[in-house]
Amino acid sequence: MIDPYALDWLALALRWFHFMMGVAWIGASFYFVWLNNSIRPPSPAQEGVAGGLWAVHGGAFYEVRKLQGAPARLPEVLHWFKWEAYLTWLSGFALLVLSWWWQAGTRMVDPAVAALSPAQAVGVGAGTLVLGWLVYDGLCRSPLRRHGAALGLLLLLFSAGVAWGLSQVLSARAAWMHTGAMLGTWMAANVLFVIIPGQRAMVDALVAGAPPPVERGAAGALRSLHNNYLTLPVLFVMISSHFPSTWGHEHGWAVLVGLGLVGALYRHWVNVGERGRPQPLVLVASGLLLVALGFVTRPAPAPVAAPGQAAVPLTRVQQLVAVHCLGCHSATPLQPGFPVAPKGVVFDRPEDIERQAAAIHQQVVQTRVMPLGNLTGMTDEEREIVAAWVQGRGATP
Numbered sequence: 001m002i003d004p005y006a007l008d009w010l011a012l013a014l015r016w017f018h019f020m021m022g023v024a025w026i027g028a029s030f031y032f033v034w035l036n037n038s039i040r041p042p043s044p045a046q047e048g049v050a051g052g053l054w055a056v057h058g059g060a061f062y063e064v065r066k067l068q069g070a071p072a073r074l075p076e077v078l079h080w081f082k083w084e085a086y087l088t089w090l091s092g093f094a095l096l097v098l099s100w101w102w103q104a105g106t107r108m109v110d111p112a113v114a115a116l117s118p119a120q121a122v123g124v125g126a127g128t129l130v131l132g133w134l135v136y137d138g139l140c141r142s143p144l145r146r147h148g149a150a151l152g153l154l155l156l157l158f159s160a161g162v163a164w165g166l167s168q169v170l171s172a173r174a175a176w177m178h179t180g181a182m183l184g185t186w187m188a189a190n191v192l193f194v195i196i197p198g199q200r201a202m203v204d205a206l207v208a209g210a211p212p213p214v215e216r217g218a219a220g221a222l223r224s225l226h227n228n229y230l231t232l233p234v235l236f237v238m239i240s241s242h243f244p245s246t247w248g249h250e251h252g253w254a255v256l257v258g259l260g261l262v263g264a265l266y267r268h269w270v271n272v273g274e275r276g277r278p279q280p281l282v283l284v285a286s287g288l289l290l291v292a293l294g295f296v297t298r299p300a301p302a303p304v305a306a307p308g309q310a311a312v313p314l315t316r317v318q319q320l321v322a323v324h325c326l327g328c329h330s331a332t333p334l335q336p337g338f339p340v341a342p343k344g345v346v347f348d349r350p351e352d353i354e355r356q357a358a359a360i361h362q363q364v365v366q367t368r369v370m371p372l373g374n375l376t377g378m379t380d381e382e383r384e385i386v387a388a389w390v391q392g393r394g395a396t397p
């Protein structure tokens with residue numbers, strides 16, 4: 001058994017690294033999208049030059065030229081952009097294994113959703129990544145590749161289906177994370193299997209003096225376009241842990257699809273704007289959808305206590321917390337694997353419980369993610385007692 005504290009630091013280092021590489025990848029790819037969109041044909045026209053632009057940044061001027069086709073000879077130093085993508089995926093995958101597959105029993109399995117064994121849950125997660133890629137890649141190679149909009153719609157439906165399917169077998173958060181991991185896998189695999197090999201074929205053709213492989217260029221462009229629209233939805237999944245009302249919603253998969261659309265629409269607005277054809281309505285649609293989702297995911301107001309119904313005393317909740325929470329959420333946790341209280345949340349003193357009533361309500365009643373993996377077997381009746389107590393003190397969030 002590895003020291004849980006060491007595992008925690010491993011997760012810290014991996015998450016930080018994942019974030020760094022993600023920022024580098026997305027930064028570079030957004031920069032190139034911007035560059036391509038912003039470049040304008042030279043005037044007067046220049047032989048072999050498709051366009052160019054000037055930029056000033058960090059105290060220097062930069063002149064960029066985009067060529068029609070390939071340069072006459074291969075430059076000595078040619079920069080490729082691929083390691084950011086590979087390392088983002090590798091660190092993300094390691095994090096998935098460490099934080100989810102390794103702890104599948106408590107984090108991926110939710111007995112209230114489906115009675116899977118931890119191994120089955122990991123199988124579902126791994127299968128989603130592999131099969132998801134095979135389906136996506138197959139669709140991108142089919143004749144549909146020439147019908148961008150239809151393909152895009154089909155991919156949206158497929159992703160929605162995966163999110164829904166996972167939500168029928170895994171815990172709500174695990175379903176979200178694995179949908180995000182599948183989309184992130186498409187992005188990185190696009191770079192590894194299609195975009196970079198296509199560029200290599202281009203370079204080889206240049207060296208051999210052969211005509212550039214047009215078909216492979218088109219395939220790479222399609223995958224780059226998908227990556228561009230997938231970026232913001234995947235980024236949201238990364239930060240979604242902070243927002244239990246999203247994945248914790250009873251139709252969390254639909255909320256994920258909705259938020260994914262918000263991100264993709266926003267990205268579309270940026271893309272067309274950069275090309276000099278601003279479409280403000282797209283931005284409005286993205287914003288309105290975000291606001292609408294905010295309303296949809298708002299928790300239903302708690303029912304008003306019947307007159308004469310006795311308020312639940314704090315001491316009753318204290319008993320429940322002692323049984324179901326203190327194992328982990330204490331200054332000195334007794335639950336193996338928890339050297340410190342998760343997220344620093346402790347309920348040792350009655351005033352700790354009082355103060356965090358809203359958070360307790362959210363975790364125990366609304367999203368039901370606590371007690372973690374329901375290790376202690378908290379019953380629905382007990383959750384109702386917590387709900388009644390919170391409501392009685394008028395602190396229902």
Ligand code: HEC
Nearest residue numbers: 324325327328335342343345359360363364370371372375
């Ligand atoms: C087996 C250990 C365990 C038990 C038992 C447990 N928790 Fe947690 N709790 C966790 C972990 C792990 C996290 C951090 C989850 C994460 O990273 O999102 C957490 C996080 C929380 C948070 C903070 C959520 C946030 O995102 O800020 C609250 C509040 C909470 N738990 C309440 C409870 C309550 C109330 C109970 C008892 C009904 C309980 N927990 C039982 C392990 C446990």
